[in-house]
Amino acid sequence: MDRNIRTVEDVLKLMDDLFAPEADRWTSAGATWWDGFYADRTKPVPFFVAKPDESLASYAGRGLITRGRALDLGCGPGRNALHLASLGFQVDAVDLSPAAIGWAEERAREAGADIRFHCGDAFALTTTELAGPYDLIHDSGCFHHLPPHRRVSYLALLERTLAPGGHLALTCFAAGGMGSELADGDFYREAGLKGGLAYTPESLRWIFSDLTEVELRRMHDEPPESPYFGEPFLWTALFRRDAPAPAAVAG
Numbered sequence: 008m009d010r011n012i013r014t015v016e017d018v019l020k021l022m023d024d025l026f027a028p029e030a031d032r033w034t035s036a037g038a039t040w041w042d043g044f045y046a047d048r049t050k051p052v053p054f055f056v057a058k059p060d061e062s063l064a065s066y067a068g069r070g071l072i073t074r075g076r077a078l079d080l081g082c083g084p085g086r087n088a089l090h091l092a093s094l095g096f097q098v099d100a101v102d103l104s105p106a107a108i109g110w111a112e113e114r115a116r117e118a119g120a121d122i123r124f125h126c127g128d129a130f131a132l133t134t135t136e137l138a139g140p141y142d143l144i145h146d147s148g149c150f151h152h153l154p155p156h157r158r159v160s161y162l163a164l165l166e167r168t169l170a171p172g173g174h175l176a177l178t179c180f181a182a183g184g185m186g187s188e189l190a191d192g193d194f195y196r197e198a199g200l201k202g203g204l205a206y207t208p209e210s211l212r213w214i215f216s217d218l219t220e221v222e223l224r225r226m227h228d229e230p231p232e233s234p235y236f237g238e239p240f241l242w243t244a245l246f247r248r249d250a251p252a253p254a255a256v257a258g
Contacts, residue, residue: 041104059090061235062243075142081149085111139168184240218246
């Protein structure tokens with residue numbers, strides 16, 4: 008008889024186990040599935056291309072983000088991490104998959120980019136490995152593979168590592184474009200994530216309501232000859248963590 012639930016993290020791990028093992032795409036146990044996904048680099052997967060998100064390039068081009076320390080969550084083969092490094096950011100990049108990290112490291116060596124790659128679960132890596140504070144946390148395709156309860160972990164990671172005045176740049180499945188539109192509770196009844204969760208603008212604004220919205224729009228549809236990645240079934244969003252107001256000085 009187990010009675011071992013004592014902390015929020017205990018509850019989150021219990022809820023992880025409500026899903027069938029083959030549904031896991033978000034813990035270290037899901038690394039094998041992602042390794043298989045990345046094994047064939049010739050597959051016609053849109054984000055296998057060595058191009059950064061058009062939204063990320065746009066934020067930098069318009070001065071909405073400025074160089075500093077950056078964390079790329081779910082970096083995959085490293086296309087956005089490499090772009091951030093080329094802009095002068097000091098980049099940490101993390102992914103569950105050793106195959107993805109290996110590919111990203113190859114690209115970084117070819118480009119002469121100095122990027123710190125971490126293989127593992129971003130929620131489980133120590134504060135020494137992902138120390139922060141980061142001026143930019145970038146996520147292109149990680150968030151929509153999380154089950155609803157792991158948004159708690161995601162927001163805690165932002166709270167711990169995103170610098171005051173820093174930004175979250177997010178790309179995720181758009182409702183009506185791609186991803187499952189089941190209600191949160193139904194994913195636990197189904198014991199799977201149906202390939203990823205779709206979001207509406209309203210749901211994103213609610214989840215990240217502690218941050219200030221800078222921009223939220225559909226990703227631009229980029230043609231094959233474009234130097235940037237862009238698919239219209241995705242949302243792109245930029246949120247800012249406002250610095251606390253200065254304390255009043257007593258008269």
